[in-house]
Amino acid sequence: MKVSVVKNVLAANDRIAADNRELFDKNKVYVINLMSSPGAGKTSLVERTILALRDKYKIGVIEGDIQDTYDADRIAKLEIPVVQINTGGACHIDGNMIREALPTFDLSKTDLLIVENVGNLVCPAEFKIGENVKIMLLSTPEGADKPAKYPLMFQESAALLINKIDLMPYVDFDLKKAKRDALSLHKDLKIFEVSCKTAAGLDAWIAWITQRIDAFKKSRV
């Protein structure tokens, strides 16, 4: 009984996510679903990515939070179209929340839509939103045991950014173990070691995501 409810919820969500995807494809919008624990640095990565790519692409952002507009306010300062989804208690963004947010964007004039999910290492990995790619952050203070303990997000994501690499001297983070365990869950996972504070390592991330966006846009011509 309980399982069937969950399955229905996920199946219904998948259908809405597919509708979103169709709309994104039609408008050639590349969509990133960005996930991590609370405080791992998602908004800082969004800011860094906007600054690196704003001259090349027209960017929009959807911020997901249980309440408030802290993160959306940060993005709005960069003069980028941004919508805040307040989930009102829900621990993840689902396809329908994205569908409801889309009319505020001019999709025909958007190249890249970045969706920052609710801070949560579990549930967001289960709900598709119509994204091209799921990207996750893991910050060094969280510890290297996270891939083993929260496997689904590592399996679902195309790339893992290990953030706050600048804190390595002050935290007990076994970088080798984190990478080894993540790759054992997902052998094709692309891993970047970065600091959104110092900008270390971000060039490689920007090059990788640019290549993906361009390949997508080319495929939709």
Add this chain to the structure above:
Amino acid sequence: MKVSVVKNVLAANDRIAADNRELFDKNKVYVINLMSSPGAGKTSLVERTILALRDKYKIGVIEGDIQDTYDADRIAKLEIPVVQINTGGACHIDGNMIREALPTFDLSKTDLLIVENVGNLVCPAEFKIGENVKIMLLSTPEGADKPAKYPLMFQESAALLINKIDLMPYVDFDLKKAKRDALSLHKDLKIFEVSCKTAAGLDAWIAWITQRIDAFKKSRV
């Protein structure tokens, strides 16, 4: 429709949690439900609390994780009875998982049961397990915006331990704002500034929880 499903789940859980509570009361077992984001230091706090209180109380531990036994293995090294709950994907511990785990403990010989919840700043706050008290950790690298963004856990918890205070020189954590925002959500919230790594500030936490456990045991005579 969706809301009614959620309500039924929570109401059913509340009934099981009340049954657990009755069993704990009968056996004079004080129960802590420990919650935080992934990697905020829950297991380190459990270890520190065991070392401080093992001579005074008979302690048991329940570890909640989606999969694996990393945390339970750490506790077992301290020669403390410990059970690992693997939620198999679920993002929180509920009352029934606790009920299933209890037969492995001799409750008549347990003074203090510490339940370490799944690392998640959202969902665990919604599910009672029959605890006496909910305790939460917030670590300084997560950022001071967390009370405003994840209010329920701060409202539900009796005490907040701000952990990794040793990292303050290296992270942008506005301690005053974090405390002010947490207290604005919950004016009676007891706040401790601690480092489970260096043991700074833990004496005050141990004194506070000891006073609560003793008062509970006295009330049940």
